[in-house]
Amino acid sequence: MNSEQLAWKIKRHGIEMTHISGGSHIGSVLSVSDIIGVLYADIMNYDCKNPKWDKRDRIILSKGHAGAAIYAALAECGFFDVEELKTHYADGSRLSGHVSHKIAGIDFSTGSLGHGLSAGAGMAMAAKRDKKDHRVFVVLGDGECDEGSVWEAALFANHYRLDNLVAIIDHNHMQSLDYCDNTIELSPFADKWKAFGWNVIEIDGHNHEELRNALKDTYNENNKPTVVIANTIKGKGISFMENNILWHYRFPHEGEEYDNAVRELEEQKPEGIE
Numbered sequence: 372m373n374s375e376q377l378a379w380k381i382k383r384h385g386i387e388m389t390h391i392s393g394g395s396h397i398g399s400v401l402s403v404s405d406i407i408g409v410l411y412a413d414i415m416n417y418d419c420k421n422p423k424w425d426k427r428d429r430i431i432l433s434k435g436h437a438g439a440a441i442y443a444a445l446a447e448c449g450f451f452d453v454e455e456l457k458t459h460y461a462d463g464s465r466l467s468g469h470v471s472h473k474i475a476g477i478d479f480s481t482g483s484l485g486h487g488l489s490a491g492a493g494m495a496m497a498a499k500r501d502k503k504d505h506r507v508f509v510v511l512g513d514g515e516c517d518e519g520s521v522w523e524a525a526l527f528a529n530h531y532r533l534d535n536l537v538a539i540i541d542h543n544h545m546q547s548l549d550y551c552d553n554t555i556e557l558s559p560f561a562d563k564w565k566a567f568g569w570n571v572i573e574i575d576g577h578n579h580e581e582l583r584n585a586l587k588d589t590y591n592e593n594n595k596p597t598v599v600i601a602n603t604i605k606g607k608g609i610s611f612m613e614n615n616i617l618w619h620y621r622f623p624h625e626g627e628e629y630d631n632a633v634r635e636l637e638e639q640k641p642e643g644i645e
Contacts, residue, residue: 374579375641377447378408382608384443384456386632389622392460394468398618399437402543402576402603403510409582410508410539411444419449422475428505429494431479433487434512434541435469441477442466450476485518487511488538492528495536495596506589510539514546517555522567525596529568532594537586538569540598541576543605545616564598576601609635 372380385400411417415428432441439459446453451474458464465473469482479490491509498505515521528536542560544551551557564571570591574581582601589597605619606612609632623629 372412372447373641373643374405374409374412374583376644377412377444378405378579379636379639379641379644380447381408381440381443383633383636384446384453385439386609386623386629386636388439388443388456388459390625390629391457393622394439394460395620395622396436396439396468397622398545398606398612398615399434399512399541399543400440401607401609401612402605403434403437403440403541404607405577405579405603406510406539406541406582406601407440407444409579409586411448413579413583414586415508416505417448417476419445419476422450426503426505429478429491429507431481431487431491431494431507431509432470433481433491433509434484434515435481435487437512437541438466438468438470438481441470442474445474445476448476450474484512484515485520488521488524488528491536491538492524492531492533492596495528495533496531498535499531499533504535506535506537508537508539508586510541512546513540513542513544513551513557513560514554516540516557516560517546525564525567525569528596533596534570534590534594536596537589538596538598539586540600541603542600543603545605545614545619547619548616550616561600564600568595570595570597571600572597573600574602576603577607608639
């Protein structure tokens, strides 16, 4: 399965999972789907038959509320049965609303924003000290970067020259109930990361070729950690969800919302998808 096919399946599963459960965050799932699709299809080393393989790359979805995207990717990549996705957010399900390490392929539970980069920096430093070659990928939200712990981790990662650490920011310019810059202004965003000593790459977060080029080799001669600022659209792919803050918490309800979301996605379906 190529990255375009996997990203589409993540979006399609995301619509279904949130619809069935009445769960939140479909806008965030749609904005991050291309990033997750490229990571699992083209970039990361992993073994679905051996989820604890020592040489695997690590991934932390720090914006854990978009967990449906990770669950969908793991299921499609063979970590567990796709049918289990239907239990997302249900009472007693393993697939909790925020990412849970109880699922094979997930190393760190997330949900309280601002913790993921700190955990990722610790994993990257441990790998350095143990002379291991894997990379650590941390996917953050832009609104999450309001948290002071993100910037403490950024300072730490630069100080210890963690060039095996890659932060990917789903920069959809929205958080919770408003635009990011109306909440706490992030601009100039890239300059802030540069000032903290990071190697900064800014791209279109829905362009798979740009994502692949940015992520395939992030090691650099200055041994800096890398941040990829992926400019995205909240609700990407569903016209009435795009750039609409309503869809941070809302799910596609039975009837017009669900039917139109499915119809629009079907019109974008890549070749080779059954």
